[in-house]
Amino acid sequence: MASVTFKNVCKKFGEFVAVNDFNLEIRDKEFLVLLGPSGCGKTTTMRMVAGLEEATFGDIYIDEDRVNGVLPKYRDVAMVFQSYALYPHLTVEDNIGYPLKIRKVPPAECKRRIAEVARRVELDSMLSRLPKELSGGQRQRVALARAIVRTPRVFLMDEPLSNLDAKLRTQMRAELKHLQHELQVTTIYVTHDQIEAMTLAHRVAVMNKGVIEQLGTPREIYNDPRTLFVAGFIGSPPMNLVPGEVRDGVFISAGLRVAGIGQASVPRAVLGVRPEDVHPTDAGDVDVNLVAPIYSAELTGENTLVSLRLGGQLMTLRADKNFTGQIDQQIGVKVATDRVFLFNGETEDRVDF
Structure with missing residues (x-):
């Protein structure tokens, strides 16, 4: 060989x-x-x-x-x-x-x-x-x-x-x-x-x-x-990549806030989170990271892929196969903070935090 x-x-x-x-x-x-x-x-x-x-x-x-x-x-x-x-x-x-x-x-x-x-x-x-x-x-x-x-x-x-x-x-x-x-x-x-x-x-x-x-x-x-x-290339469905900024360790985008992103501020940032690390919850929960309407729900057999409209793009999450949410229904989303990635929006390199 x-x-x-x-x-x-x-x-x-x-x-x-x-x-x-x-x-x-x-x-x-x-x-x-x-x-x-x-x-x-x-x-x-x-x-x-x-x-x-x-x-x-x-x-x-x-x-x-x-x-x-x-x-x-x-x-x-x-x-x-x-x-x-x-x-x-x-x-x-x-x-x-x-x-x-x-x-x-x-x-x-x-x-x-x-x-x-x-x-x-x-x-x-x-x-x-x-x-x-x-x-x-x-x-x-x-x-x-x-x-x-x-x-x-x-x-x-x-x-x-x-x-x-x-x-x-x-x-x-x-x-x-x-x-x-x-x-x-x-x-x-x-x-x-x-x-x-x-x-x-x-x-x-x-x-x-x-x-x-x-x-x-x-x-x-x-x-x-x-x-x-x-x-963005690895994963099916691909990782959610949300543009925004980091202010004093809090990522902020259109309707999405995720705390615990280090201590720094990054004016042009992209938050990455995989669909399995985004979890649906009740829209009235006090600690949700996002409240948004359901854009689509697709049963794949083992789970349900739920897409939410977030500003001008979609965010995808994996829900249980028994998920029953309907299109246009408002739901809350919790993001697993320990499983998010942060990228510099200019260089496109990972930012460790």
């Missing part, structure tokens, strides 16, 4: 800087997710590891080998694409075995390895089928098997689940996580879906505008966001 290291890597397309001064060490056998919105540089970063893009500046290492300028076929990496990229005229068996065929692996060994990999991804009964005879999830498993059969040093996965429906995505996430644990292959996974990142990764690198905003475990990223961007 292998580690992957970026040292001061920059990638430009003309004057546009896609990846800027990128430094990251991906550990041997680690499942590292590059997470961010479209255009943040995550796919470009992965393509530089594959050799499909050349770094403008900086160095990329696989183990101790500097791979800048090394042809893709000599890097010993395997890619799984969003679009499956299967050969429509070849059977499942031939699609899986194609990387072995072009490497002139002996037929008996080729057949043994195909059978073993097909069993791992539960395709052993479908080896004679063509791709058109498979479901989307089965096609994605063929693409995975084709990558696995090579036993590469590094797996590169570019949004491989985005074409699947919600149920299949959940199933394939579990299969991917189990396979990576079983195979112990260093994996770089690119996605804009923070649920995939949170459920799959050992560590997540949250990218924005070509740089890493924060690197950490899913739990660290969720519980301790260091920037306003990370706070």
Whole structure:
């Protein structure tokens, strides 16, 4: 297996800087997710590891080998694409075995390895089928098997689940996580879906505008966001971000007051609080942080997502599944003060208090 290291890597397309001064060490056998919105540089970063893009500046290492300028076929990496990229005229068996065929692996060994990999991804009964005879999830498993059969040093996965429906995505996430644990292959996974990142990764690198905003475990990223961007990008539903100001340790916004925010004053501040840390109560309670009308209430089964109109934006809270409030009903809100985050509205960095 292998580690992957970026040292001061920059990638430009003309004057546009896609990846800027990128430094990251991906550990041997680690499942590292590059997470961010479209255009943040995550796919470009992965393509530089594959050799499909050349770094403008900086160095990329696989183990101790500097791979800048090394042809893709000599890097010993395997890619799984969003679009499956299967050969429509070849059977499942031939699609899986194609990387072995072009490497002139002996037929008996080729057949043994195909059978073993097909069993791992539960395709052993479908080896004679063509791709058109498979479901989307089965096609994605063929693409995975084709990558696995090579036993590469590094797996590169570019949004491989985005074409699947919600149920299949959940199933394939579990299969991917189990396979990576079983195979112990260093994996770089690119996605804009923070649920995939949170459920799959050992560590997540949250990218924005070509740089890493924060690197950490899913739990660290969720519980301790260091920037306003990370706070708003991680979480489903996302964190409530309310602009306002802090006066002598009290956050003040349109209808919302939260005390206990340190001792300082911050003229341009953003208060962040997750929906599970905002609790509905009676509008007449004396210690509520906010009284507002219900904008919508959505039962999700396990709980109810309640949206409140707060100035020109909505605040979302998670209520009990038996919550019975109606649209336009005034309710009180209590904020868990020990679970709020404060950000500087100008720099967008966390303000510790």
